Amino acid sequence: MALSSALLDQAVDQLASLPGIGRRTAMRLALDLLRRDVHEVARFSEAVRNMREQVQYCTQCCNISDRPVCDICSDPNRDASMICIVEDIRDVIAIENTHQFKGLYHVLGGVISPMDGVGPDDLHVAELFMRTAKGGIREVVLALGATLEGDTTSFFLSRKLQEAGIAVSMIARGISIGGDLDQVDEVTLGRSITDRKPYGPNTRT
Amino acid sequence: MALSSALLDQAVDQLASLPGIGRRTAMRLALDLLRRDVHEVARFSEAVRNMREQVQYCTQCCNISDRPVCDICSDPNRDASMICIVEDIRDVIAIENTHQFKGLYHVLGGVISPMDGVGPDDLHVAELFMRTAKGGIREVVLALGATLEGDTTSFFLSRKLQEAGIAVSMIARGISIGGDLDQVDEVTLGRSITDRKPYGPNTRT
Numbered sequence: 001m002a003l004s005s006a007l008l009d010q011a012v013d014q015l016a017s018l019p020g021i022g023r024r025t026a027m028r029l030a031l032d033l034l035r036r037d038v039h040e041v042a043r044f045s046e047a048v049r050n051m052r053e054q055v056q057y058c059t060q061c062c063n064i065s066d067r068p069v070c071d072i073c074s075d076p077n078r079d080a081s082m083i084c085i086v087e088d089i090r091d092v093i094a095i096e097n098t099h100q101f102k103g104l105y106h107v108l109g110g111v112i113s114p115m116d117g118v119g120p121d122d123l124h125v126a127e128l129f130m131r132t133a134k135g136g137i138r139e140v141v142l143a144l145g146a147t148l149e150g151d152t153t154s155f156f157l158s159r160k161l162q163e164a165g166i167a168v169s170m171i172a173r174g175i176s177i178g179g180d181l182d183q184v185d186e187v188t189l190g191r192s193i194t195d196r197k198p199y200g201p202n203t204r205t
Numbered sequence: 206m207a208l209s210s211a212l213l214d215q216a217v218d219q220l221a222s223l224p225g226i227g228r229r230t231a232m233r234l235a236l237d238l239l240r241r242d243v244h245e246v247a248r249f250s251e252a253v254r255n256m257r258e259q260v261q262y263c264t265q266c267c268n269i270s271d272r273p274v275c276d277i278c279s280d281p282n283r284d285a286s287m288i289c290i291v292e293d294i295r296d297v298i299a300i301e302n303t304h305q306f307k308g309l310y311h312v313l314g315g316v317i318s319p320m321d322g323v324g325p326d327d328l329h330v331a332e333l334f335m336r337t338a339k340g341g342i343r344e345v346v347l348a349l350g351a352t353l354e355g356d357t358t359s360f361f362l363s364r365k366l367q368e369a370g371i372a373v374s375m376i377a378r379g380i381s382i383g384g385d386l387d388q389v390d391e392v393t394l395g396r397s398i399t400d401r402k403p404y405g406p407n408t409r410t
Contacts, residue, residue: 007255010252046250047219050212089213
Protein backbone atom coordinates (compact mmCIF):
# COMPACT_ATOMS: atom_id res chain seq x y z
CA MET A 1 0.00 0.00 0.00
CA ALA A 2 1.13 3.57 -0.64
CA LEU A 3 2.63 5.33 2.35
CA SER A 4 1.32 8.59 3.76
CA SER A 5 4.61 10.34 2.96
CA ALA A 6 6.48 10.47 -0.35
CA LEU A 7 9.69 11.25 1.58
CA LEU A 8 9.37 8.10 3.65
CA ASP A 9 8.35 6.15 0.57
CA GLN A 10 11.49 7.22 -1.33
CA ALA A 11 13.80 6.42 1.57
CA VAL A 12 12.18 2.99 2.01
CA ASP A 13 12.54 2.35 -1.75
CA GLN A 14 16.23 3.21 -1.63
CA LEU A 15 16.91 1.12 1.48
CA ALA A 16 14.99 -1.80 -0.08
CA SER A 17 17.29 -1.60 -3.13
CA LEU A 18 20.13 -2.94 -0.97
CA PRO A 19 20.83 -6.68 -1.36
CA GLY A 20 18.94 -8.86 1.09
CA ILE A 21 16.79 -5.97 2.39
CA GLY A 22 13.06 -6.32 1.69
CA ARG A 23 10.48 -3.56 2.06
CA ARG A 24 9.51 -4.62 5.59
CA THR A 25 13.11 -4.46 6.77
CA ALA A 26 13.65 -1.22 4.84
CA MET A 27 10.69 0.31 6.70
CA ARG A 28 12.19 -0.78 10.02
CA LEU A 29 15.52 0.81 9.07
CA ALA A 30 13.82 4.03 7.90
CA LEU A 31 11.88 4.33 11.18
CA ASP A 32 15.11 3.77 13.11
CA LEU A 33 16.78 6.58 11.13
CA LEU A 34 13.76 8.84 11.74
CA ARG A 35 14.18 8.42 15.49
CA ARG A 36 17.80 9.62 15.33
CA ASP A 37 19.23 13.10 15.57
CA VAL A 38 19.24 15.08 12.29
CA HIS A 39 23.03 15.46 12.38
CA GLU A 40 23.54 11.76 12.99
CA VAL A 41 21.50 10.91 9.89
CA ALA A 42 23.43 13.54 7.92
CA ARG A 43 26.65 11.77 8.93
CA PHE A 44 25.17 8.45 7.83
CA SER A 45 24.18 9.92 4.49
CA GLU A 46 27.55 11.64 3.97
CA ALA A 47 29.56 8.52 4.85
CA VAL A 48 27.80 6.53 2.13
CA ARG A 49 28.07 9.31 -0.43
CA ASN A 50 31.73 10.10 0.34
CA MET A 51 32.69 6.46 0.10
CA ARG A 52 31.27 6.18 -3.41
CA GLU A 53 32.53 9.55 -4.64
CA GLN A 54 36.02 9.50 -3.17
CA VAL A 55 36.88 5.79 -3.15
CA GLN A 56 40.29 4.93 -4.63
CA TYR A 57 41.78 1.67 -5.70
CA CYS A 58 45.35 0.40 -5.36
CA THR A 59 46.95 0.93 -8.78
CA GLN A 60 48.62 -2.47 -8.49
CA CYS A 61 46.15 -4.97 -6.98
CA CYS A 62 42.91 -2.98 -7.54
CA ASN A 63 41.87 -3.42 -3.91
CA ILE A 64 40.03 -0.52 -2.25
CA SER A 65 42.72 1.68 -0.70
CA ASP A 66 43.13 5.28 0.39
CA ARG A 67 46.68 5.29 -1.01
CA PRO A 68 47.85 4.81 -4.65
CA VAL A 69 49.64 1.59 -3.59
CA CYS A 70 47.97 -0.35 -0.76
CA ASP A 71 49.65 -1.53 2.45
CA ILE A 72 49.92 -5.12 1.23
CA CYS A 73 51.42 -4.25 -2.18
CA SER A 74 53.93 -1.86 -0.59
CA ASP A 75 55.03 -4.34 2.12
CA PRO A 76 58.65 -5.39 1.29
CA ASN A 77 58.31 -8.55 3.40
CA ARG A 78 55.69 -10.08 1.10
CA ASP A 79 56.47 -12.44 -1.77
CA ALA A 80 55.83 -10.40 -4.92
CA SER A 81 56.23 -13.47 -7.14
CA MET A 82 52.89 -14.92 -5.99
CA ILE A 83 49.53 -13.37 -6.79
CA CYS A 84 46.29 -14.59 -5.26
CA ILE A 85 43.23 -13.73 -7.36
CA VAL A 86 40.09 -12.91 -5.36
CA GLU A 87 36.68 -11.45 -6.05
CA ASP A 88 36.58 -8.55 -3.59
CA ILE A 89 38.07 -6.98 -0.46
CA ARG A 90 36.16 -9.38 1.80
CA ASP A 91 38.17 -12.29 0.40
CA VAL A 92 41.43 -10.40 1.00
CA ILE A 93 40.39 -9.87 4.64
CA ALA A 94 39.36 -13.55 5.00
CA ILE A 95 42.67 -14.85 3.58
CA GLU A 96 44.74 -12.33 5.57
CA ASN A 97 43.03 -13.56 8.73
CA THR A 98 44.38 -17.09 8.08
CA HIS A 99 48.01 -15.80 8.10
CA GLN A 100 48.76 -18.55 5.55
CA PHE A 101 49.46 -16.46 2.45
CA LYS A 102 52.47 -14.20 2.14
CA GLY A 103 52.15 -13.17 -1.51
CA LEU A 104 50.22 -10.30 -3.05
CA TYR A 105 46.61 -10.13 -4.21
CA HIS A 106 44.73 -9.13 -7.30
CA VAL A 107 41.13 -8.04 -6.70
CA LEU A 108 38.89 -8.68 -9.73
CA GLY A 109 35.93 -6.70 -8.39
CA GLY A 110 33.52 -9.50 -9.30
CA VAL A 111 33.33 -12.68 -11.38
CA ILE A 112 32.37 -13.31 -15.00
CA SER A 113 28.60 -13.73 -15.10
CA PRO A 114 26.98 -13.72 -18.57
CA MET A 115 23.52 -13.86 -16.87
CA ASP A 116 24.19 -10.52 -15.16
CA GLY A 117 25.99 -9.09 -18.20
CA VAL A 118 29.38 -9.10 -16.47
CA GLY A 119 32.26 -9.91 -18.83
CA PRO A 120 36.07 -9.79 -18.41
CA ASP A 121 36.06 -6.11 -19.50
CA ASP A 122 33.89 -5.21 -16.49
CA LEU A 123 36.47 -6.66 -14.11
CA HIS A 124 40.11 -5.80 -13.32
CA VAL A 125 41.31 -8.48 -15.74
CA ALA A 126 43.37 -6.23 -18.05
CA GLU A 127 45.24 -4.93 -14.97
CA LEU A 128 46.05 -8.53 -14.01
CA PHE A 129 47.55 -9.33 -17.42
CA MET A 130 49.52 -6.09 -17.31
CA ARG A 131 51.00 -7.24 -14.00
CA THR A 132 51.87 -10.72 -15.25
CA ALA A 133 53.29 -9.33 -18.55
CA LYS A 134 55.86 -7.35 -16.56
CA GLY A 135 57.40 -10.66 -15.49
CA GLY A 136 58.58 -11.85 -12.09
CA ILE A 137 55.34 -13.74 -11.29
CA ARG A 138 56.08 -17.34 -10.35
CA GLU A 139 52.59 -18.51 -9.46
CA VAL A 140 49.03 -17.28 -9.61
CA VAL A 141 46.65 -18.77 -7.01
CA LEU A 142 42.97 -18.76 -7.96
CA ALA A 143 40.80 -18.18 -4.87
CA LEU A 144 37.38 -17.50 -6.36
CA GLY A 145 34.10 -18.80 -4.98
CA ALA A 146 33.03 -22.36 -5.82
CA THR A 147 30.07 -21.19 -7.91
CA LEU A 148 29.30 -21.53 -11.62
CA GLU A 149 30.48 -17.92 -12.14
CA GLY A 150 33.59 -18.41 -10.01
CA ASP A 151 34.49 -21.58 -11.92
CA THR A 152 33.90 -19.88 -15.29
CA THR A 153 36.19 -17.03 -14.26
CA SER A 154 38.85 -19.42 -12.95
CA PHE A 155 38.75 -21.38 -16.22
CA PHE A 156 39.01 -18.22 -18.35
CA LEU A 157 41.91 -16.79 -16.33
CA SER A 158 43.82 -20.09 -16.01
CA ARG A 159 43.78 -20.61 -19.78
CA LYS A 160 45.05 -17.10 -20.48
CA LEU A 161 47.72 -17.29 -17.76
CA GLN A 162 48.93 -20.73 -18.78
CA GLU A 163 49.20 -19.53 -22.40
CA ALA A 164 51.49 -16.83 -21.02
CA GLY A 165 53.55 -19.57 -19.33
CA ILE A 166 52.58 -18.76 -15.73
CA ALA A 167 51.96 -21.54 -13.18
CA VAL A 168 48.37 -21.46 -11.99
CA SER A 169 47.07 -23.15 -8.83
CA MET A 170 43.70 -23.20 -7.13
CA ILE A 171 42.82 -23.27 -3.44
CA ALA A 172 41.74 -26.71 -2.21
CA ARG A 173 38.08 -27.64 -2.04
CA GLY A 174 36.90 -30.36 0.28
CA ILE A 175 35.31 -30.97 3.65
CA SER A 176 35.70 -28.33 6.34
CA ILE A 177 38.14 -28.86 9.20
CA GLY A 178 36.05 -30.16 12.09
CA GLY A 179 33.22 -31.04 9.69
CA ASP A 180 31.18 -34.24 9.88
CA LEU A 181 31.01 -36.27 6.68
CA ASP A 182 27.25 -36.71 6.81
CA GLN A 183 26.78 -32.94 6.97
CA VAL A 184 28.73 -32.26 3.76
CA ASP A 185 26.90 -31.89 0.42
CA GLU A 186 27.49 -34.64 -2.15
CA VAL A 187 29.37 -32.49 -4.67
CA THR A 188 31.91 -31.28 -2.09
CA LEU A 189 32.34 -34.76 -0.60
CA GLY A 190 32.77 -36.27 -4.10
CA ARG A 191 35.34 -33.59 -4.91
CA SER A 192 37.22 -34.25 -1.68
CA ILE A 193 37.50 -37.94 -2.68
CA THR A 194 38.73 -37.31 -6.24
CA ASP A 195 41.15 -34.66 -4.93
CA ARG A 196 42.51 -36.91 -2.15
CA LYS A 197 46.22 -36.70 -1.41
CA PRO A 198 48.78 -39.13 0.11
CA TYR A 199 48.41 -39.42 3.88
CA GLY A 200 51.47 -38.14 5.72
CA PRO A 201 52.60 -35.96 8.61
CA ASN A 202 51.60 -32.78 6.72
CA THR A 203 48.10 -34.00 5.96
CA ARG A 204 46.89 -33.69 9.54
CA THR A 205 45.97 -30.35 11.03
CA MET B 206 40.70 -6.11 11.35
CA ALA B 207 41.19 -2.56 10.10
CA LEU B 208 40.16 -1.97 6.51
CA SER B 209 42.50 -0.62 3.85
CA SER B 210 40.29 2.44 3.42
CA ALA B 211 39.01 4.85 6.04
CA LEU B 212 36.19 5.87 3.68
CA LEU B 213 34.99 2.28 3.39
CA ASP B 214 35.46 1.79 7.12
CA GLN B 215 33.26 4.81 7.94
CA ALA B 216 30.51 3.73 5.56
CA VAL B 217 30.56 0.18 6.96
CA ASP B 218 30.39 1.59 10.51
CA GLN B 219 27.36 3.70 9.60
CA LEU B 220 25.56 0.86 7.81
CA ALA B 221 26.33 -1.46 10.75
CA SER B 222 24.63 1.06 13.07
CA LEU B 223 21.27 0.11 11.52
CA PRO B 224 19.19 -2.36 13.58
CA GLY B 225 19.80 -6.00 12.66
CA ILE B 226 22.75 -5.19 10.38
CA GLY B 227 26.09 -6.61 11.55
CA ARG B 228 29.50 -5.66 10.18
CA ARG B 229 29.58 -8.54 7.70
CA THR B 230 26.24 -7.55 6.21
CA ALA B 231 27.26 -3.87 6.32
CA MET B 232 30.35 -4.72 4.27
CA ARG B 233 28.19 -6.54 1.71
CA LEU B 234 25.90 -3.50 1.46
CA ALA B 235 28.86 -1.10 1.14
CA LEU B 236 30.40 -3.19 -1.68
CA ASP B 237 27.03 -3.25 -3.44
CA LEU B 238 26.83 0.56 -3.22
CA LEU B 239 30.42 0.85 -4.50
CA ARG B 240 29.49 -1.09 -7.64
CA ARG B 241 26.69 1.37 -8.43
CA ASP B 242 26.76 4.57 -10.44
CA VAL B 243 27.88 7.68 -8.48
CA HIS B 244 24.57 9.45 -9.13
CA GLU B 245 22.57 6.46 -7.99
CA VAL B 246 24.42 6.43 -4.66
CA ALA B 247 23.92 10.22 -4.38
CA ARG B 248 20.16 9.62 -4.78
CA PHE B 249 20.31 6.92 -2.07
CA SER B 250 22.16 9.26 0.26
CA GLU B 251 19.82 12.18 -0.45
CA ALA B 252 16.66 10.13 0.04
CA VAL B 253 17.75 9.13 3.55
CA ARG B 254 18.86 12.65 4.46
CA ASN B 255 15.79 14.36 3.02
CA MET B 256 13.48 11.98 4.84
CA ARG B 257 15.04 12.85 8.18
CA GLU B 258 15.35 16.59 7.54
CA GLN B 259 12.00 17.25 5.90
CA VAL B 260 9.73 14.68 7.50
CA GLN B 261 6.43 16.06 8.81
CA TYR B 262 3.85 14.62 11.13
CA CYS B 263 0.05 14.91 10.98
CA THR B 264 -0.85 17.62 13.52
CA GLN B 265 -3.77 15.50 14.67
CA CYS B 266 -2.69 11.82 14.83
CA CYS B 267 1.12 12.34 14.77
CA ASN B 268 1.52 9.83 11.92
CA ILE B 269 4.22 10.57 9.33
CA SER B 270 2.51 12.64 6.63
CA ASP B 271 3.49 15.10 3.91
CA ARG B 272 0.41 17.19 4.74
CA PRO B 273 -0.49 19.03 7.99
CA VAL B 274 -3.52 16.74 8.38
CA CYS B 275 -3.08 13.22 7.00
CA ASP B 276 -5.43 11.44 4.56
CA ILE B 277 -7.00 9.32 7.30
CA CYS B 278 -7.66 12.24 9.69
CA SER B 279 -9.13 14.36 6.87
CA ASP B 280 -11.42 11.58 5.57
CA PRO B 281 -15.05 12.64 6.38
CA ASN B 282 -16.24 9.01 6.06
CA ARG B 283 -14.26 7.86 9.08
CA ASP B 284 -15.63 7.70 12.61
CA ALA B 285 -13.90 10.54 14.48
CA SER B 286 -15.31 9.33 17.81
CA MET B 287 -12.99 6.29 17.86
CA ILE B 288 -9.22 6.54 18.23
CA CYS B 289 -6.92 3.55 17.85
CA ILE B 290 -3.58 3.98 19.62
CA VAL B 291 -0.60 2.41 17.86
CA GLU B 292 3.18 2.50 18.17
CA ASP B 293 4.19 3.54 14.67
CA ILE B 294 3.19 3.89 11.02
CA ARG B 295 3.70 0.16 10.39
CA ASP B 296 0.85 -0.63 12.75
CA VAL B 297 -1.41 1.88 10.96
CA ILE B 298 -0.63 0.14 7.64
CA ALA B 299 -1.22 -3.31 9.18
CA ILE B 300 -4.61 -2.31 10.66
CA GLU B 301 -5.67 -0.45 7.50
CA ASN B 302 -4.95 -3.62 5.51
CA THR B 303 -7.54 -5.51 7.59
CA HIS B 304 -10.34 -3.05 6.55
CA GLN B 305 -11.88 -3.70 9.99
CA PHE B 306 -11.33 -0.30 11.61
CA LYS B 307 -13.13 2.84 10.48
CA GLY B 308 -12.05 5.25 13.21
CA LEU B 309 -8.96 7.43 13.43
CA TYR B 310 -5.50 6.67 14.79
CA HIS B 311 -3.06 8.15 17.24
CA VAL B 312 0.58 7.28 16.63
CA LEU B 313 2.65 7.31 19.84
CA GLY B 314 6.01 7.02 18.08
CA GLY B 315 7.17 4.28 20.47
CA VAL B 316 6.26 2.71 23.79
CA ILE B 317 7.22 3.53 27.36
CA SER B 318 10.48 1.72 28.10
CA PRO B 319 12.33 2.72 31.29
CA MET B 320 15.22 0.41 30.28
CA ASP B 321 15.81 2.49 27.13
CA GLY B 322 15.07 5.77 28.92
CA VAL B 323 11.79 6.31 27.03
CA GLY B 324 9.09 7.94 29.14
CA PRO B 325 5.66 9.39 28.28
CA ASP B 326 7.26 12.77 27.50
CA ASP B 327 9.30 11.20 24.68
CA LEU B 328 6.12 9.96 23.00
CA HIS B 329 3.08 11.74 21.48
CA VAL B 330 1.14 11.28 24.72
CA ALA B 331 0.42 14.97 25.42
CA GLU B 332 -1.05 15.28 21.92
CA LEU B 333 -3.35 12.33 22.68
CA PHE B 334 -4.70 13.94 25.86
CA MET B 335 -5.19 17.22 23.99
CA ARG B 336 -7.33 15.34 21.47
CA THR B 337 -9.40 13.56 24.12
CA ALA B 338 -9.78 16.78 26.17
CA LYS B 339 -11.51 18.44 23.22
CA GLY B 340 -14.35 15.94 23.65
CA GLY B 341 -16.27 13.90 21.09
CA ILE B 342 -14.20 10.73 21.67
CA ARG B 343 -16.44 7.77 22.43
CA GLU B 344 -13.83 5.03 22.62
CA VAL B 345 -10.06 4.62 22.60
CA VAL B 346 -8.77 1.27 21.30
CA LEU B 347 -5.33 0.24 22.55
CA ALA B 348 -3.44 -1.66 19.83
CA LEU B 349 0.09 -1.80 21.20
CA GLY B 350 2.40 -4.81 20.98
CA ALA B 351 2.00 -7.62 23.53
CA THR B 352 5.37 -6.92 25.14
CA LEU B 353 6.29 -5.74 28.64
CA GLU B 354 6.77 -2.21 27.25
CA GLY B 355 3.54 -2.33 25.25
CA ASP B 356 1.61 -3.54 28.31
CA THR B 357 3.17 -0.85 30.53
CA THR B 358 2.15 1.82 28.03
CA SER B 359 -1.37 0.40 27.70
CA PHE B 360 -1.76 0.37 31.49
CA PHE B 361 -0.50 3.96 31.84
CA LEU B 362 -2.74 5.30 29.07
CA SER B 363 -5.84 3.33 30.11
CA ARG B 364 -5.64 4.70 33.67
CA LYS B 365 -5.29 8.31 32.48
CA LEU B 366 -8.05 7.94 29.88
CA GLN B 367 -10.48 6.21 32.26
CA GLU B 368 -9.86 8.98 34.83
CA ALA B 369 -10.99 11.38 32.09
CA GLY B 370 -14.15 9.28 31.64
CA ILE B 371 -13.29 7.80 28.24
CA ALA B 372 -14.12 4.18 27.38
CA VAL B 373 -10.94 2.21 26.72
CA SER B 374 -10.77 -1.12 24.90
CA MET B 375 -7.90 -3.34 23.84
CA ILE B 376 -7.49 -5.49 20.74
CA ALA B 377 -8.08 -9.20 21.39
CA ARG B 378 -5.16 -11.51 22.10
CA GLY B 379 -5.45 -15.22 21.51
CA ILE B 380 -4.63 -17.95 19.05
CA SER B 381 -4.18 -16.99 15.40
CA ILE B 382 -6.88 -17.77 12.86
CA GLY B 383 -5.80 -21.04 11.19
CA GLY B 384 -3.37 -21.71 14.04
CA ASP B 385 -2.83 -25.11 15.63
CA LEU B 386 -3.20 -25.24 19.42
CA ASP B 387 0.05 -27.16 19.95
CA GLN B 388 1.99 -24.47 18.09
CA VAL B 389 0.80 -21.64 20.35
CA ASP B 390 2.94 -20.49 23.29
CA GLU B 391 1.54 -21.15 26.77
CA VAL B 392 0.96 -17.51 27.72
CA THR B 393 -1.09 -16.78 24.59
CA LEU B 394 -3.06 -20.02 24.90
CA GLY B 395 -3.72 -19.35 28.59
CA ARG B 396 -4.90 -15.85 27.75
CA SER B 397 -7.18 -17.15 25.00
CA ILE B 398 -8.84 -19.43 27.59
CA THR B 399 -9.36 -16.74 30.26
CA ASP B 400 -10.60 -14.32 27.55
CA ARG B 401 -13.03 -16.88 26.04
CA LYS B 402 -16.38 -15.61 24.84
CA PRO B 403 -19.84 -17.20 24.35
CA TYR B 404 -19.99 -19.38 21.24
CA GLY B 405 -22.40 -18.08 18.64
CA PRO B 406 -22.81 -17.23 14.98
CA ASN B 407 -20.40 -14.27 15.29
CA THR B 408 -17.66 -16.29 16.95
CA ARG B 409 -16.77 -18.27 13.84
CA THR B 410 -14.70 -16.80 11.08
